[in-house]
Amino acid sequence: MSYRNLDIYKTALELFLKTHKATFLLPKYELFELGSQLRRSSDSVITNIVEGYGRSSYKNEYIRFLVYSHASNDETINHLEKIIALYPDTALEFEPPKK
Structure with missing residues (x-):
């Protein structure tokens, strides 16, 4: 099994790709402000899932990286709200996909 099989990874990657692309619709002066912050925080969500999975044989390490991922998710939501x-x-470009 791989982290690629995790539903949370698949969802996080899908949302990262959507938000990353959408940030380039922002005004030019926001590309390196809120746009950059959103790109970095949404990337951190999936990166911490992957790194935590790589350390999953060490339960405490795995949990620590999932906590980091959750915190990056909260940061991403805050950037999206702003x-x-x-x-x-x-706004429609930044709304979560309807399921």
Whole structure:
């Protein structure tokens, strides 16, 4: 089994790709401000899942990286909320996919 089989990884990767692409719709002056912060925090969600999975033989390490991933997820949500409030014309691009 691989981290690629984890539903949480698949979901996080899908959302990372969507938000990464959407950040380039922001005004130019936001590309390196909120856009960059969003790209980095959403990447951190999936990166910490992968790194934690790689350390899964050490339960405490695995849990620690999942906690980091959760914190990065909260940070990502905060960046999304700010972008949606500041740039409502692009809000649809930053809304989570409907399931």
